[in-house]
Amino acid sequence: MICVRCLRDTARKVAEAPDRSGVWEVYYCKRCNYSWRSTEEEQITVLEKRDPEFQLDQEDLESLSSPNPIPPLEKK
Amino acid sequence: MMRGFGISIRPRTVFMAFQSLRSFLEALGKNGQLVTLHDIVYPEPDVRTYLKAAADLDNDSPAIVFDNIMGYKGFRIAGNVHGSWVNHAILLGMDRNANIRQQFFQVDRLWQDLSSGELKWVDNAPCQEIVVEKNINLYELMPLFRINQNDGGYYFSKACVISRDSEDPENLDKENVGIYRVMVQGPDTLGMQPLPYHDFARHLRRCEEKNESFPVAICIGNPPWLTTMAATPLPYGQSEYIAAAAIMGEPIELTKAIGSNLNIPAHCEYVIEGEVIPRQRFCEGPFGEFPGSYSGARNQIRIKVNRVTHRRDPIYETLFIGKPWTEHDTLIGLWTSVPLYKQLKAEFPEVKCVNAMYQHGLTIIVASDMRLGGFGKTLAFRVASTPHGMSYAKNIIIVDGDVDPFNLEKVMWALSTRIRAEKDVVVIPNTPGVPLDPCTDPPGVGSKLIIDATTPVAPDRMREITMIADPPGSAKAAERLREILKEVRPQF
């Protein structure tokens, strides 16, 4: 399914309400790591209502900054 | 630990070690500081809405336990546990009305030899009553919820992350317990943000240089003193477990993780055992942080979950963090202030008190007597060169030793009547800053503002003035008034 944040076809259902009430489902996108629940506010679940500032559809995720850069490998 | 004859340093009848979150919740309940919310709540946005509301209540805001969460029937969430000064007073073993200054000095008294604490290992630990090793699904094992609306996922905001130094793996002093933001990234994967100046980053670097994974345990619902010490800036080589035990005055009860040699608190609610995947980074964030703004999406480390253990009826503890004042600020406020106080006082005994409660010490107020003209600036330089102050201390305010730095009216009086702006206000540009502080640009580079609001002493001087002296008996009179008030208000 389409991820509501990065708009790629990389999301899937990962959970249902554990009390078996069926009241919600959780989805997860393996590309941008976003999780969302079907019962969250429309600003989360409905694409058109999401805040563009928090979308990751344009980003090249590799280029995000890393506060902990990978150190050089130790020479054997 | 100081234990005098005849003099009770701490009120032993009230001070408790609290080996578990639930024993602390029970004490809060006995003191009218616990609300169990039976109303039906949705994970979003209701849990955050209630936790924010609790944070905005007065000084006596209670801990909240949610026990009727839509889709998570049978689960419980606890929040705001360290969220008010009354809760904090109860943790400190003080009268519920102890003011912040009194609590500061109680923390100072409790904080003696932190390396003197003892550890005790127990078998059949409650935190391992249930063991899940197959089909791990964090979304179904615990009542996860989105803390702030634009967070990138469901976060553990009050989890203790335990790791060891791979170069010195048997050294208990170097076993680190720290609170880091941890993001659930799929059923059995986590993302985490250790900052380069965190102890965890040392452990990470050593393993990544060798391209080795290393084990971590992420514990949720911890004994309250452990949470407190995990949030306190301690030097590398000072174990948070030992420090917590020193404060508790009795050995802290630990057990071994099932899949590693990591120690975990025996009485915590959930344990997630996993390993850090070396030399890879994945998109993490945003997350609403303590300055009251979001920190953006970054590439961060990933943890693969191998096992989840928990109590039979676990309580998922969380901490609301966002636009201040929140539980985050009460949890760390005095525990950031007291180590700075001790570091300053070690060299400058004139220092009387330190208030570093604002946004983890971005603003710090030091009260001190003045040794000589210009001494206020000396103290400010020292604040800026402490391990914590180096990056955090952005606004440094120095007031006279008789000004209570926790009484902002008195501090404003000092600013109003003592600042000679051309002499007393200095900005030092281009210094280390905190990346989460939105004023640092590039992130992590900021400036230091020093305000010396003390009364000039020789050889510096001030225009001749005569201070209005307090009536000599006023302290005693205040005591008498308090006595009478107790009779007038017996119900309080």
Ligand SMILES: [Zn+2]
């Ligand atoms: Zn996505």
